[in-house]
Amino acid sequence: xxxxxxxxTIEKRAGRQAVAVAVVIFTVREGRLSxxxxxxxxxxxxxxxxxxxxxxxxxxxxxxxxxxxxxxxxGVSDVYLEQLYTFDLPPGCGGPRAVVAYFALVDEAQVRLExxxxxxxxxxxxSGVPALAFDNNAIVEYALRxxxxxxxxxxxxxxxxxxxxxxxxxQRVYEAILERPLDKxxxxxxxxxxxLVEPTQQVERSGAHRPARLxxxxxxxxxxx
Amino acid sequence: xxxxxxxxTIEKRAGRQAVAVAVVIFTVREGRLSxxxxxxxxxxxxxxxxxxxxxxxxxxxxxxxxxxxxxxxxGVSDVYLEQLYTFDLPPGCGGPRAVVAYFALVDEAQVRLExxxxxxxxxxxxSGVPALAFDNNAIVEYALRxxxxxxxxxxxxxxxxxxxxxxxxxQRVYEAILERPLDKxxxxxxxxxxxLVEPTQQVERSGAHRPARLxxxxxxxxxxx
DNA sequence: CCAAAAGTGTTCAATCTACACCCATGC
DNA sequence: GCATGGGTGTAGATTGAACACTTTTGG
Numbered sequence: 219x220x221x222x223x224x225x226x227t228i229e230k231r232a233g234r235q236a237v238a239v240a241v242v243i244f245t246v247r248e249g250r251l252s253x254x255x256x257x258x259x260x261x262x263x264x265x266x267x268x269x270x271x272x273x274x275x276x277x278x279x280x281x282x283x284x285x286x287x288x289x290x291x292x293g294v295s296d297v298y299l300e301q302l303y304t305f306d307l308p309p310g311c312g313g314p315r316a317v318v319a320y321f322a323l324v325d326e327a328q329v330r331l332e333x334x335x336x337x338x339x340x341x342x343x344x345s346g347v348p349a350l351a352f353d354n355n356a357i358v359e360y361a362l363r364x365x366x367x368x369x370x371x372x373x374x375x376x377x378x379x380x381x382x383x384x385x386x387x388x389q390r391v392y393e394a395i396l397e398r399p400l401d402k403x404x405x406x407x408x409x410x411x412x413x414l415v416e417p418t419q420q421v422e423r424s425g426a427h428r429p430a431r432l433x434x435x436x437x438x439x440x441x442x443x
Numbered sequence: 444x445x446x447x448x449x450x451x452t453i454e455k456r457a458g459r460q461a462v463a464v465a466v467v468i469f470t471v472r473e474g475r476l477s478x479x480x481x482x483x484x485x486x487x488x489x490x491x492x493x494x495x496x497x498x499x500x501x502x503x504x505x506x507x508x509x510x511x512x513x514x515x516x517x518g519v520s521d522v523y524l525e526q527l528y529t530f531d532l533p534p535g536c537g538g539p540r541a542v543v544a545y546f547a548l549v550d551e552a553q554v555r556l557e558x559x560x561x562x563x564x565x566x567x568x569x570s571g572v573p574a575l576a577f578d579n580n581a582i583v584e585y586a587l588r589x590x591x592x593x594x595x596x597x598x599x600x601x602x603x604x605x606x607x608x609x610x611x612x613x614q615r616v617y618e619a620i621l622e623r624p625l626d627k628x629x630x631x632x633x634x635x636x637x638x639l640v641e642p643t644q645q646v647e648r649s650g651a652h653r654p655a656r657l658x659x660x661x662x663x664x665x666x667x668x
Numbered sequence: 669c670c671a672a673a674a675g676t677g678t679t680c681a682a683t684c685t686a687c688a689c690c691c692a693t694g695c
Numbered sequence: 696g697c698a699t700g701g702g703t704g705t706a707g708a709t710t711g712a713a714c715a716c717t718t719t720t721g722g
Contacts, residue, residue: 236461236540273638298695301529303526304505306504306505316543386700401685403686411683426692426693427692427700427701429692626713632677632711650718651720653675656675
């Protein structure tokens with residue numbers, strides 16, 4: 219974290235509050251589900267990769283703190299964000315007592331990574347995440363399982379796609395998350411029977427080899443069935 | 444909370460730690476799913492019912508704190524306990540910043556309620572829970588939905604039943620949690636196809652109108668499929 | 669002898685899975 | 696003209712839901 223004037227004061231006061239948040243930010247890049255990691259410059263765990271996170275500011279709720287971290291790293295707001303689980307942190311160091319982990323879904327096209335001088339953010343495919351600081355690898359695993367499970371009963375993937383998209387693009391996202399290929403016809407049948415998406419009048423032409431119908435999500439808010 | 448010598452010291456030190464736990468303790472009593480509540484004698488919310496809970500002790504993990512609260516109220520240990528969700532607490536009062544909510548399943552036959560002079564614990568059917576202190580009603584609702592969902596893919600109900608039980612008893616527990624009657628034959632088919640239980644040689648005679656086979660759970664640890 | 673709970677199968681509908689070919693376009 | 700990706704239907708297997716009668720015992 220960059221030390222601006224006053225930052226150390228906040229850090230010191232907040233240290234006693236003993237709650238931190240961490241966010242697993244997912245996107246689909248080059249057909250692979252990827253996670254945003256930051257490279258720590260400061261101790262503890264200097265030189266290791268870690269999830270974006272940090273202490274609550276005074277008066278802030280947990281959700282607000284997670285949203286702030288998300289926006290701070292990616293520049294996007296108003297995307298999907300869900301609380302995952304709360305983990306203990308090792309005692310000592312006077313650091314926070316627990317981390318409340320969140321996961322977020324963002325459309326890569328809307329992301330502008332902050333480039334900091336002291337620590338760099340970068341995307342890693344979930345299947346190639348390096349050893350992380352704290353117990354952050356466990357958090358990523360947990361987030362992945364939750365996301366996979368949600369595909370079957372929720373519309374959360376809307377947050378990973380642009381406003382309009384083809385069914386093939388949608389299928390690619392499902393395949394990236396589930397890490398296995400899906401049958402094209404069965405996929406389209408299921409999606410249409412769930413009525414998650416609706417066709418638009420527009421047609422994709424650029425780069426497509428055959429004109430493709432564009433769809434949009436019937437709702438762009440989270441649905442839980 | 445009763446103030447014993449030293450309690451105020453702990454409270455003051457722990458208040459800055461800013462994390463509390465709360466436990467929704469479920470049991471099945473008289474055919475109804477019920478929750479353990481305690482009657483608060485002290486401010487804030489004196490005279491209101493609330494979930495058992497409190498601050499972490501120094502060096503304690505979240506799970507340990509929840510287990511301590513559970514054992515303290517019911518006398519049982521080694522039962523099912525699972526983290527639910529972490530809620531914000533309203534600011535001000537210098538109290539904790541967040542509550543990590545848990546839910547627990549106990550067999551009523553093993554419970555010995557503590558009877559305190561300052562505050563009384565009591566069982567309430569989930570459908571008749573009064574207005575609780577803090578946002579505790581939301582926690583109970585959340586716990587109920589989670590428990591209902593878990594029935595279809597987990598064996599957690601083992602913690603609500605004695606070692607040996609009849610299939611009809613098992614069905615009564617499912618019905619109490621789902622709050623709807625189940626078809627006897629379909630229920631038995633599903634349970635047996637999941638291989639959650641195995642028959643024993645023993646037979647139930649007392650009170651039964653026809654001798655009934657006793658079953659036990661194939662595993663008495665949590666299984667998640 | 670009757671009330672109360674235990675035990676036991678079949679049918680139908682809905683859902684899921686596997687699977688192959690033609691078409692329009694860009695190059 | 697050919698490589699690339701878009702689009703479409705059917706048959707078989709599995710799963711879930713509805714539904715009724717007989718047996719044994721205690722009182």
